[in-house]
Amino acid sequence: MGNYGYVSPELRERVLAAAEKLGYRANALARSVSTGVSHTLGVVVADIGNPFFAGVVRGISDTSRASGFDTIVLSSHEDLAEEKASMGVLLDKRVDGIILASAAVSPKEAKHIQEAMDVGIPVVLVDRALEHVAADAVVIDNRDASRRAVETLIAVGHRRIGFVWGPSSTRPVATRRELLAAAAKSLWTDSERLRGYLDALDDAGIAFDPNLIMVGVKTEATAADAAAQMLRLPDPPTALLCTENDAMTGALRAVRAAGLKYPGDISLIGFDDSSWAAVMDPPLTMIEQPMLRLGALTAERLLARIKGEDPEPEVHTLESRFIERGSVAPPRH
């Protein structure tokens, strides 16, 4: 049953001989015979083209290679059906364990994860924790990072702080209850970052204004539109917190189009430092996620389970780093 890939036995033998010639198969066989594992980890992330996930995957593959494991990576494009299909591919390719940045936002949507674990395939979640799923998760302190960024803005005098981007709800969000309900149906990271934003406003006694929270589909273009709309308000924001690179470049387009300069006219803080952010003029104040470490720790957790360790699943939270550069200043007047 595992041999369905090729019809011709001769071709099969030739392929195996070629793999052996490449120095791989003999080792792989020797390893698997002695240990009973295929020495391959499967990874499903939202989009390998996102620099954040590219860094995480690099951390995973460096750590797994050091333990003699190969890594197979698939992208789900935040689509639950694609995520399930990708997990099927990985099981079919006989991976020993799976690392997953899941698009699931509810226990019901996460059934496929439980099913894989039920048949003995260890799964470790990365970047996104999932309540009611009994798997390890390795994440960063999204809520704290967001709260600290907003506190920094409040400390220099900002009270009108825009949030790009927020929940991916298709309905407008007017009340706090609607906002939290929309957040609960959003990706865990998005929800956590929004909660951190609200925490900081609450602590400072600032009422949240739904006009300052982007709601809807998340692309650079929609971020630009949302920021532009905020900047046209009678009482526009004096600062923006951008929760991803595309949100930041979108917001920057809107700031430029409105003829504004940062940090004089508007302060900016973004998630996910990049080499571009440091060479902007002025350079951007950013929240740096420890992507390599996130990937490495996730791989370590998975490898430990593959080797037979079976501790209670837990959520490991890594600290982000706040990099102050030149995009925050007190609001005008």
Added chain:
Amino acid sequence: MGNYGYVSPELRERVLAAAEKLGYRANALARSVSTGVSHTLGVVVADIGNPFFAGVVRGISDTSRASGFDTIVLSSHEDLAEEKASMGVLLDKRVDGIILASAAVSPKEAKHIQEAMDVGIPVVLVDRALEHVAADAVVIDNRDASRRAVETLIAVGHRRIGFVWGPSSTRPVATRRELLAAAAKSLWTDSERLRGYLDALDDAGIAFDPNLIMVGVKTEATAADAAAQMLRLPDPPTALLCTENDAMTGALRAVRAAGLKYPGDISLIGFDDSSWAAVMDPPLTMIEQPMLRLGALTAERLLARIKGEDPEPEVHTLESRFIERGSVAPPRH
């Protein structure tokens, strides 16, 4: 032999049942029984974290998925041994064909590619052509793109044009012969871009100056150092052509550190447009590679060969796009 992944038959059955539950295995089996292929493409690129390759992989996976093929991606990190090991993994995982951005720079280094093709696994090269390897290659017009960029600079009056980065030679390069010899031992794309730079200088009757060509290891930090060194010359460059994103951000660091403003003090053109380049102030003039189309066409060529087509191998060259923004101006004096 194909079943070595797991020791316990019960576990194997449970895994297969789980994969079936996920809706994958039944389809995969049905497909493979009827066609004799596993419907999986293997891809080896230099670094999936590089936005260029991330775009190419997206193009490959979108096109292959539309034909019912899954895609497995591995990174070689420009290391030939890793590249060979990755191809071994892919053969072991029974892929139907392989797409490769090879780190090989000579026929001798490309032996593993010929070996895979010799056993009937189609291989299509992407981004980098390889002489003496009888495989399809899908590339962009690197030499023309580079020549056009330098011509644009010459047309507005520049004659001192720096090139970041050049050949990865460990020896200094003083003569044209040494330069071309170093280029011949560099990655095909790097070599082509350098040749385009020389073409444009030749056409304008400008002698090349080895002090204006970065030679050595290619990182953002070395690009910054090389650019800084050029800017300290008694007769510094008035323009820089940067052949990758990291070369551009490195060069920008050096320009800032020298207290220079672009485009007034120095003109800049870079390869690989990004959303950041468009929001820089002033926005950067960039060469955009058609990454998605590059990936899509590569997948189309490979799928055609998997389906049994067997035309003479050829090099398909796609056109890049020159995006004029605000980082080019006539030189001062």
